[in-house]
Amino acid sequence: MSAAAHAHGHGDHGVPPSTSADGPAPKRIIVAYGFWIFLLSDIIMFSALFATYAVLATATNGGPTGRQLFDYRNVAIETGCLLASSFTCGMMALAVDVENRLWTYVGAAVTFALGAIFLALELHEFADMIAQGATPQRSAFLSAFFTLVGCHGLHVSIGLLWLVVMMAQIWAKGFRDTILRRLLCFSLFWHALDIIWVAVFTIVYLMGGR
Amino acid sequence: MEAKLHDRAPGDESSGDRRHRTLTGLQAYLIGLVLAVIFTATSFWAASTNLLWAPGIPIGLAVLAVAQMGIHLVFFLHITTGPDNTNNVLALAFGVLIVALVVAGSLWIMANLNANMMPAPELMNMQMQH
Numbered sequence: 001m002s003a004a005a006h007a008h009g010h011g012d013h014g015v016p017p018s019t020s021a022d023g024p025a026p027k028r029i030i031v032a033y034g035f036w037i038f039l040l041s042d043i044i045m046f047s048a049l050f051a052t053y054a055v056l057a058t059a060t061n062g063g064p065t066g067r068q069l070f071d072y073r074n075v076a077i078e079t080g081c082l083l084a085s086s087f088t089c090g091m092m093a094l095a096v097d098v099e100n101r102l103w104t105y106v107g108a109a110v111t112f113a114l115g116a117i118f119l120a121l122e123l124h125e126f127a128d129m130i131a132q133g134a135t136p137q138r139s140a141f142l143s144a145f146f147t148l149v150g151c152h153g154l155h156v157s158i159g160l161l162w163l164v165v166m167m168a169q170i171w172a173k174g175f176r177d178t179i180l181r182r183l184l185c186f187s188l189f190w191h192a193l194d195i196i197w198v199a200v201f202t203i204v205y206l207m208g209g210r
Numbered sequence: 211m212e213a214k215l216h217d218r219a220p221g222d223e224s225s226g227d228r229r230h231r232t233l234t235g236l237q238a239y240l241i242g243l244v245l246a247v248i249f250t251a252t253s254f255w256a257a258s259t260n261l262l263w264a265p266g267i268p269i270g271l272a273v274l275a276v277a278q279m280g281i282h283l284v285f286f287l288h289i290t291t292g293p294d295n296t297n298n299v300l301a302l303a304f305g306v307l308i309v310a311l312v313v314a315g316s317l318w319i320m321a322n323l324n325a326n327m328m329p330a331p332e333l334m335n336m337q338m339q340h
Binding site for chain 1: 217221239242250257271287297301302312
């Protein structure tokens with residue numbers, strides 16, 4: 001049926017063969033879809049790190065285990081910060097939708113602050129572990145742990161940097177179409193990081209700390 | 211009008227006038243937040259309590275995590291089963307397939323390798339000699 005509609009459109013209006021009966025999709029949809037594909041490929045990369053961690057979780061080589069190292073309280077606060085920042089990122093997206101500058105800045109500031117607290121807690125945890133001699137070189141388990149959790153932390157750092165750049169762009173250029181598309185991509189990125197963190201706290205901390 | 215039915219960008223709220231969009235958007239984020247908090251709290255409780263049957267806890271944690279990821283996808287990323295969302299869902303389904311293959315495949319192969327390897331003490335001795 002779509003082929004028939006397509007042929008019809010082609011015959012009548014000289015539409016290029018690559019477009020659908022409704023014409024090409026708006027750029028906002030194409031950009032966000034492309035970014036969605038990137039996010040999925042990023043998640044596939046993380047799945048390889050998760051698989052590595054799951055295989056090596058018991059390979060402690062006589063060194064400290066997750067049970068001895070992980071502090072549930074700290075992880076719970078980190079989780080709360082990231083979940084709350086995902087919510088405030090949504091609030092920011094709503095403010096962007098009605099093009100309200102003040103609430104966009106407020107939403108971005110709270111999102112940034114919560115993300116920064118998360119990152120600070122994570123770095124503090126890493127420093128604590130390294131001070132106890134639980135360095136990445138100590139065992140295969142710790143190498144896998146630092147690679148997986150560190151990679152997520154690196155993504156959060158990049159997200160924070162991106163957020164600052166986006167706020168500077170809104171400040172300098174206002175709510176242009178290009179900037180609205182970038183903000184949509186940023187929201188997707190930030191929410192996707194929270195999804196990956198759900199897997200991290202479940203597999204690494206809750207299952208590994210038991 | 212009909213063109214709008216066909217596609218929606220991932221992360222976009224439903225269409226409609228702005229005020230309506232803001233209200234429904236706010237509602238979705240609030241529902242998502244409440245559900246995510248409930249699932250997270252249950253996970254942490256289940257992992258630290260002695261009241262539950264211990265061997266079942268990892269499976270319970272996995273179920274809670276998958277449910278929470280679903281909540282995030284629907285209420286935060288606005289990936290739904292609506293007709294305007296087909297492309298996004300198909301891409302997601304392919305992603306999930308690859309993730310499942312990578313994780314399950316790695317665990318399966320490595321478990322087999324471990325089972326077929328020589329016992330640990332002998333291996334330790336061999337490594338000592340090098």
